[in-house]
Amino acid sequence: MISKATARYIRISPRKTRLVTNYIKGKKVAEALAILANINKKACDYIEGLLKSAISNAKRNPAVDEKDLYISKLVVDGGPSLRRYRAGTMGRAMMILHRTSHISIELDAVVKKVKEDKPKKNAKKRTLLKRSK
Numbered sequence: 012m013i014s015k016a017t018a019r020y021i022r023i024s025p026r027k028t029r030l031v032t033n034y035i036k037g038k039k040v041a042e043a044l045a046i047l048a049n050i051n052k053k054a055c056d057y058i059e060g061l062l063k064s065a066i067s068n069a070k071r072n073p074a075v076d077e078k079d080l081y082i083s084k085l086v087v088d089g090g091p092s093l094r095r096y097r098a099g100t101m102g103r104a105m106m107i108l109h110r111t112s113h114i115s116i117e118l119d120a121v122v123k124k125v126k127e128d129k130p131k132k133n134a135k136k137r138t139l140l141k142r143s144k
Contacts, residue, residue, distance in 0.1 A: 012083065013075055016065035017115045021057050024110040025089045028054040032085050032114075040066055040080045040118065058114065065116045075120055083119035087112055 021028070031054045035043040040062065047059045062082075069075050090111035099105035 012117045013072065013080065013120055014065050014069035014118045015116070016061050016068060017113070018057060018061045019113045020090050021112045021114060022109065023054050023057065023112055025087050025112045026110075027052070028058070028087045028112050028114065031055055031058055032087055035082060036085050038082055039121075040077065040082070043082055058116075061114055061116055065118050069118050079120045080118045081121055082116060084115070084117035086115045088115075089113070 031047070031050060031052050034046055034050065035058070038046065043062060044059065047055045047062070066077060066080065069080055070077065090113050092111065093109035095107040095109065096104040097107055
């Protein structure tokens with residue numbers, strides 16, 4: 012984990028927020044920002060601001076290049092619900108829940124893997140053993 016950013020008590024339902032986050036999980040930062048710019052959802056504004064905050068947190072480390080960053084972890088959890096009441100039938104009060112979200116983003120740098128040649132193992136053929144009666 013190179014950098015981390017969290018937004019809490021966002022006034023949008025976690026279910027609606029996850030619709031957007033599923034598109035950008037595991038993507039590079041530049042690609043994720045381009046995707047968020049083209050999705051017409053309210054949650055995109057919150058996630059884009061949070062992603063920019065995580066990028067600026069990563070820039071504090073001079074060894075990290077912004078081009079190598081990708082979204083390693085993106086979690087949307089439910090926050091507390093605001094409860095409101097509305098008149099229902101037969102004099103009852105119907106509860107309306109205004110749900111909130113907690114969003115967390117972790118960025119990490121892409122590590123280029125060097126492939127090592129492993130020596131081949133001598134594989135033995137497996138044979139069926141007869142059972143004695």
